Amino acid sequence: MVEEKLPDQSDSRSRVTMSGKASKAEPITDITIEKEERVKTKMAEFNRVLGGGVVPGSLVLIGGDPGIGKSTLLLQVSAQLNQQGGKVLYVSGEESAAQIKMRAERLELRGTDFYLYAETEISAIQGTIEKLKPDYVIIDSIQTMHHVKIDSASGSVSQVRESTSTLMQIAKMNEIAIFIVGHVTKEGAIAGPRMLEHMVDTVLYFEGEQHHTFRILRAVKNRFGSTNEIGIFEMRNGGLKEVLNPSQLFLEERLAGATGSAVVAAMEGTRPMLVEIQSLISPTVFGNAKRTSSGLDYSRVSLIMAVLEKRAGLLLQNQDAYLKAAGGVRLDEPAIDLSIAISIASSYKEKETRPTDCFIGEIGLTGEIRSVSKIEQRVKEAAKLGFKRVFIPKNNKDGWEMPDKIEVIGCTTLSEAIKKAFI
Template sequence: MSSLGKKKNKIQYVCNNCGFKSGRWLGRCPDCSEWDSFAERISRPASAAGLPKAEPQPLHLAPDGDEERIFTGIEELDRVLGGGVVPGAVVLIGGDPGIGKSTLMMHMLAAVARQGGKVLYASGEESARQIKMRARRLDALHPEQYLATVSNVEQIIEMTLAMRPALLVVDSIQTLSCDEISSAPGSVTQVRESAARLLSMAKVENIPVMLVGHVTKEGAIAGPKILEHMVDTVLYFEGDRNHAFRILRTQKNRFGSTNEIGVFEMKEEGLVEVKNPSEIFLAERPLDVPGSVVIPSVEGTRPILVEVQALVSPTNLGTARRTAIGADPQRLALLCAVLEKKAGMDLYGHDIFLNIAGGIRIEEPALDLGVISALASSMLERPIPSATVLCGEVGLAGEVRAAGQVEMRVGEAERLGFQRFIMPKANLDRLHQKSGMHLVGVATLQELLEVVFTE
């Protein structure tokens, strides 16, 4: 009798396009006519939710949010997280296969364990033997580091509540499954429901959770987009598997800035922090070669000097190519048009290739002066003096616009021994910092081309 009166969770199929609900899967939505848009969802009765009664409270009586963070022992990771892991936070880290996500998590767990915290690593992808082999190779074994090779989210939560670790890592969210859902692991419903249960556990029990996520061929984290909205922080591990450097970038962070990056180098012993990326990125820079120039970029609170390389070559094709690696291709096309219109350079019949050396990606407009100078240098076959750095934005009228945080950029360039800094004239007029470098201000594209090739 009790089993007859018990309300169970029901499976519904909901159209992702219009929200139409059905008791069975349909190939085409009868409401919006969209094909293959139905996804499986769990419908819970209100009485079975078991949620506490919500009561409003005065904001000034709410708990303070300045809780002490958990330092991972990896400075580059702590910087990206905003100063460490916040208790109860859920962090999602994604990246291409083989980029080093599991390696980074193993380093982090070992560092937290060495600080006296008990940690739990739940893996649904590898066996215990494989994980121990990696941990031994990375020198990341510790008695307080626990391992569970399980993919059932209920079992993971049960073990976490019994152990109460300082940090939980789940590798990966796409391998988890819930008992109440019949679909295969990795489906939209399984990923969303598994993440929701881990999120609820983290908030109630104040246990931080790190979720490892796979990415699609487009570079986005696999699964429903709502997964990124649910978690507190989204990190992307970028880089080429054939390149030594890895960039850890913040896509979303409720507890810190989204502009910070962490730089790592992949070696035989695992991921090694790069404390001074400017020197690393410029270590192999060729001197006095046409098409090469150095720009000071700012990522969050960190100035980084990178090399911009440009190659302008006559084309035999009907349409010239515009290829950018590490920069926005649309921005490259815009700057090429400005050079043609305002400087009279005939780039129409030339293939143009732009590369940010070192595998880093630069999005800020302050890259413009460096790109313009590198293109002009390659086109004219005239090298730019190797002791020169440039930064500034270029407008469609050929004007040079001010860049932000110039004092920080000047300080980093001077520390690395550069002698001349070409910047927007507006920045030079407002600069109060004293520098031993020769500072040059330009207001137009024509002024830039006049001074860039001189010592």
Template sequence: MVKTKTIYVCSNCGYESAVQYGVCPNCHEFDTMEPLVKKSQETLKKKAKIGEQAVAKSIDEISINDLARLKTGVDEFDRVLGGGLVPGSLVLISGDPGIGKSTILLQIASKIVSQDQKVLYVSGEESASQIKRRAERLGVRGKELIILSTSDFDEVESLLGEVKPDLLVVDSIQTMELSDIDGAVGSVSVVKELTSRLMKIAKNQNITTFIVGHITKDGTIAGPKILEHMVDTVIYIEGDKFHLYRIMHTVKNRFGSTDEIGLFEMHEDGLKEVTNPSEMFLQERLEGANGSAVVVSMEGTRPILVEIQALLTPTLFGNARRTATGIDYNRVSLIMAVLEKRANILLQNQDAYIKVTGGVRLDEPAIDLACAMAITSSFKNKEIPASVCFIGELGLAGEARSVNRIELRIAEAEKLGFKKVFVPANNLKNYHDKPKIEVIGVKTIAETIKKVLGS
């Protein structure tokens, strides 16, 4: 008879205990301790081990070539990863249903196969014929692309030793089940154990592994929070499934920047790269409209031009309403307070609606100046010239503070055909380029308003 042992695992932080607590001793959340039943260690040791045993090495003996990246052939995806695939890495891809997770992974699998690499694509959601039908629509083919339709992870482990793939795709982690874990498919205990085994497979066998994760109603990855801590990279795919554009960005990356974004456009034959996102974000900009300002923002190493729109209307109630989309609400409140105090613009009786166009979210301080100018433009009912853009952070004293990578930002604005760019005056002290675009240094928001919109 198989011996079992029950432990309790916190679904929020992963804390394990032999006793079931009403409140997790580690994260202090209520009713998060769930039972996890495992077979005895003697039983588990009888299972055949797959892959090589991990070997300890001196740091001087480890070659940096072990982390040589493999290009996927999809430049936008490589950018998000930090330059390509790292062998032995564990990557979690998540997004809303129908957003394109399985589509992009099939396309990447096809690119990898074309480089004489072997891919094992495991699906617990679709049959092999359904995957084949989508592959034909995407133009995906190759003998080295192995499809396995199963929800039994034991079958996956058994096949790994036979196939020996360079890339493993598990779609999705919430559909896999384990014979030695007493838990429902997609439960916290099962997902945690699956991720742990996939991590060991990736590291010990040097197999790059992609796992697909579902999204809950509140927009977070389903399963325990420790799932995101265990993997090397977490990638979100965002966008409205009723529109064409998809934005891919990382929230965690052990091998690259977490600020990079990749732009794609959904077509019938798959996701296509958007090589010039600045042009995409500005192509529907309405000339002659007030409340519109363009900012040059840095997303990782890439400068992009994005339009910030503001709409101010007199409030009909005692308290003015504030709404922000694509930008932090608290940042908008701070900017409006600075405008009231330092630029003598009365906004207390104005409802304010601020939006970043294109579905992108901007978080860096360099967007402050453009946001303030969009608000002021709407309030004064005066348009900002279409050939003008802004770069700069605002301090509480109303001063324009310097930002990083000013050369790349100005060069991007010049490439897109802008004639003037307003930047913090301190940024010009070490700026020696001579661009065709007119670079104007400003010290305060009041000075910027006067130069752009007049009194």
């Protein structure tokens, strides 16, 4: 006969802190607002994506493809938080404590109040949190967690929803920052119910290709900062290293004198980033011309090629077109239209653009170049990296201070921009 402790039958949905204080309704005039404090890690890129640092009591969901480095990132971040005096509980439902210790030693991570716990039962994890009272909790991963009151398999919709709900109550009532790792489907979305992304405070996607060393951490939801912020990391033998100047990274392998190349200053959140857009235009062998794009929206490329043919006189209907954003980054904002058009025209005409030219602007269907947002930050980033000329919409030239080291050329139409670019 073995004695087993039955789970507590009380209503777990009521919000109660570890000290026993229950949540209650209060008049709005009696509620005091404390200044939002953030804990900064040693990774400036990670702090940027979160909006300035880790917020106590926040619930952060990180998703990404298998083997992309989610566990490595969180292990490094939790070790840094531990070195700053925070108590960390790392809960793993996929690996044993010994396996995590081996990875920590490979990354040369050390800690004192750093606890490893291999468990999948959510009530046991809740009891351990109440006992240890940590400042930070990492759950790796939410799809392996199991709630004893739910009669279904781990990873099911009800299990994921109930486990996340329990963790959310723990985070909010006790000011514990909790990071949750989420698996993704083959389409790239986080597995489980869509409600999972609504429940958490922040949703981060860790992107990249296994055959490349660079990784991009992207915020798609953030209650404490800007969305669409990105942080760029490089995977090395000693773990993830942050890339502080991504513009230089994306341009350092650019060939001088090559046709079909144009540089754009794209905005990712609040950060301007210079990216090279490459095009290869060649006569089609078969009846229908082929269009292929990598890192760029296919519909956007087709639209710009139609405008080039109708408004700029380029005969592209019998040309195959292959386009990509160099470096593996994905661009989807309107300001990249002009650089796409210039790179296509450069490859079609077999004329190179100047290596010190940058192109920013949205293209309309009538061939006009429309104004874009945050033009000052874009131009300053181009000037900082040594660019001599920048082509922008003419309506964007007023209302801001232009840098001295770069020539700003305002363009009204696409034909005008093409003519000035190839002088």
